[in-house]
Amino acid sequence: MKTAFGILTLAVATLLCGQLAAAGLDVAGAQSQVDALFNRQYPQLEALYRDLHQHPELAFEETRTAGKLAGEMRALGFEVTEGVGRTGLVALLRNGKGPTVMVRTELDGLPVQEESGLPYASRDRVQYNGAETPTMHACGHDVHMAAWVGTARTLAAMKDRWQGTLMFIAQPAEERVSGAKAMLEDGLFQRFPKPDLGFALHTMPHAWDQILYRGGPMTSNASGLAIHFHGRGGHGSNPSTTIDPVLMASRFVVDVQGVVSREKDPAAFGVVTIGAIQGGSAGNIIPDNVIVRGTVRSFSDDVHARLHDGIRRTANSVATMAGAPAPAITLDNGVKSVINDEALAARTGALFSQAFGAKALLMPAAWSGGEDYSEFVAAGVPSLYFGIGIYDPVRVAETRAAGTSLPANHSPQFAPDDPRPTLRTGVMALSLAVLDALR
Numbered sequence: 001m002k003t004a005f006g007i008l009t010l011a012v013a014t015l016l017c018g019q020l021a022a023a024g025l026d027v028a029g030a031q032s033q034v035d036a037l038f039n040r041q042y043p044q045l046e047a048l049y050r051d052l053h054q055h056p057e058l059a060f061e062e063t064r065t066a067g068k069l070a071g072e073m074r075a076l077g078f079e080v081t082e083g084v085g086r087t088g089l090v091a092l093l094r095n096g097k098g099p100t101v102m103v104r105t106e107l108d109g110l111p112v113q114e115e116s117g118l119p120y121a122s123r124d125r126v127q128y129n130g131a132e133t134p135t136m137h138a139c140g141h142d143v144h145m146a147a148w149v150g151t152a153r154t155l156a157a158m159k160d161r162w163q164g165t166l167m168f169i170a171q172p173a174e175e176r177v178s179g180a181k182a183m184l185e186d187g188l189f190q191r192f193p194k195p196d197l198g199f200a201l202h203t204m205p206h207a208w209d210q211i212l213y214r215g216g217p218m219t220s221n222a223s224g225l226a227i228h229f230h231g232r233g234g235h236g237s238n239p240s241t242t243i244d245p246v247l248m249a250s251r252f253v254v255d256v257q258g259v260v261s262r263e264k265d266p267a268a269f270g271v272v273t274i275g276a277i278q279g280g281s282a283g284n285i286i287p288d289n290v291i292v293r294g295t296v297r298s299f300s301d302d303v304h305a306r307l308h309d310g311i312r313r314t315a316n317s318v319a320t321m322a323g324a325p326a327p328a329i330t331l332d333n334g335v336k337s338v339i340n341d342e343a344l345a346a347r348t349g350a351l352f353s354q355a356f357g358a359k360a361l362l363m364p365a366a367w368s369g370g371e372d373y374s375e376f377v378a379a380g381v382p383s384l385y386f387g388i389g390i391y392d393p394v395r396v397a398e399t400r401a402a403g404t405s406l407p408a409n410h411s412p413q414f415a416p417d418d419p420r421p422t423l424r425t426g427v428m429a430l431s432l433a434v435l436d437a438l439r
C-alpha cells in the first residue's frame with residue numbers, strides 16, 4: 001500500500017514536472033548556469049561594487065557613476081547612450097526577434113555621513129546646498145547597479161537561451177523622485193524601444209537570501225506639503241496686539257491627525273507627518289510667520305485626495321479661528337505608488353518560489369516608501385518591482401528574537417553585511433525573471 005502510494009505520488013510528480021518544464025523555464029538548469037557565471041564574474045563584480053560604494057554622487061550629478069556603468073555595458077556588447085535625462089543612460093542588446101524587456105537601476109547616493117564601519121566606507125564629500133556634505137550609498141543603489149551589471153553580463157553570456165531585446169536603463173535622481181520623469185521627458189520611449197515588460201529591484205533591511213514581491217501597489221503615493229501661516233508679530237508680553245502664527249501652526253499639527261483618524265477609511269493606509277516647523281527667533285517675540293513642512297503617504301489615489309482636502313481645510317480653519325489671512329498652502333504632486341502588474345507578479349512570483357523556495361515572500365502589504373519607478377509604469381510598462389535583503393540571516397533572526405531591528409534604508413549604517421550573497425540574490429532573481437520573459 002505504502003509502496004503503491006509512493007509510486008503513484010512519484011508518477012503524479014513526474015507528470016507535473018513534465019508539464020512545468022514544457023510550459024516554462026527550466027529553472028534548475030538556468031539557476032545552475034547563472035550561478036556558474038556569477039561565481040566566475042564575482043571578483044570583477046565586487047571590485048565594481050566597492051568602487052561605486054566608495055564614490056557616491058548625488059542626484060543629477062552622477063557623471064562618474066554613469067561613466068563607469070557605460071564602460072561596463074559597452075564592454076559587454078551593449079549599445080550605450082549616455083546623458084538621457086541629464087545623467088541617465090540606456091544600454092541595448094538586441095538578440096533576434098522577441099519582446100523588449102527593461103531592467104532599471106538608480107545611480108544616486110544620499111547626503112549622509114557613512115557609519116557602517118566597513119573598510120571600503122565612503123569618505124567622499126561634495127558641495128550640497130552651499131555646504132560641504134558627506135555622501136553615502138545609504139539606500140543600496142550601489143548594490144542595484146552591481147546587480148544590474150552582473151545580470152547584463154550573465155544574460156550576455158546566455159544569449160542562446162533567450163530572444164528579444166534587453167533594455168538596461170540607469171536612472172538618475174531617484175532620491176529626489178525626479179530622474180524617471182527626466183528620462184521620459186528626454187524621449188526614453190521614443191528614441192529607444194518602448195519595453196513590453198520592466199523589472200527593478202530594491203534592497204531592504206531583510207536577510208540577504210530573501211526576495212519580497214507582490215502584485216498591485218508595491219510602494220506608496222508620496223507628496224510633500226508646505227504651509228505658510230501668516231500672523232502679525234509683536235512682543236511676547238502683549239499677545240492681544242498680535243496674531244500668533246506659532247499657535248496656528250501648533251493647532252494645525254495636532255488637528256491634522258484628526259483628518260487621518262476620522263476622514264479616511266481606517267483600514268486604508270494613510271499617513272500625514274509634519275517633519276519640520278520653522279518660525280520665530282526668541283522666546284519673548286511673537287513672529288510674523290511660521291512654515292510647517294510635511295509628507296503625505298497613501299496606497300490609493302482616493303485616500304490621497306481625501307488627505308489633501310483635509311489638510312487644506314484644517315490649515316484654512318486654523319487661520320480663520322485666529323483671525324489671520326489665509327495661509328499659503330503648497331501640496332505637490334509628489335510621486336505615485338508603484339503598481340506591480342498582477343499577471344507578471346504571479347508568473348515571476350511562481351518562478352521565484354521555484355528558485356528561492358520559502359525565501360521568496362509574497363508581501364501582504366505595500367511599503368510606505370515612495371519611488372519614482374511608478375513613472376515608467378504610468379508610461380505603460382507592465383512591471384515587477386521587488387525587494388531583496390542585505391543582512392546575514394543569522395543576524396536578522398537574532399535581532400528579531402531580541403525584538404529590535406537592523407538599520408533601514410537611509411540610515412548611516414545601511415550596507416550589506418557581505419556583498420556577495422546579496423549580489424547573488426539580485427543577479428539570480430533578475431536573470432531568471434528576464435530569461436523567463438524572453439524564453
Ligand SMILES: [Zn+2]
Binds near residue numbers: 139175409410
Ligand atoms: Zn532611498
Ligand SMILES: [Zn+2]
Binds near residue numbers: 106140174202
Ligand atoms: Zn532607493
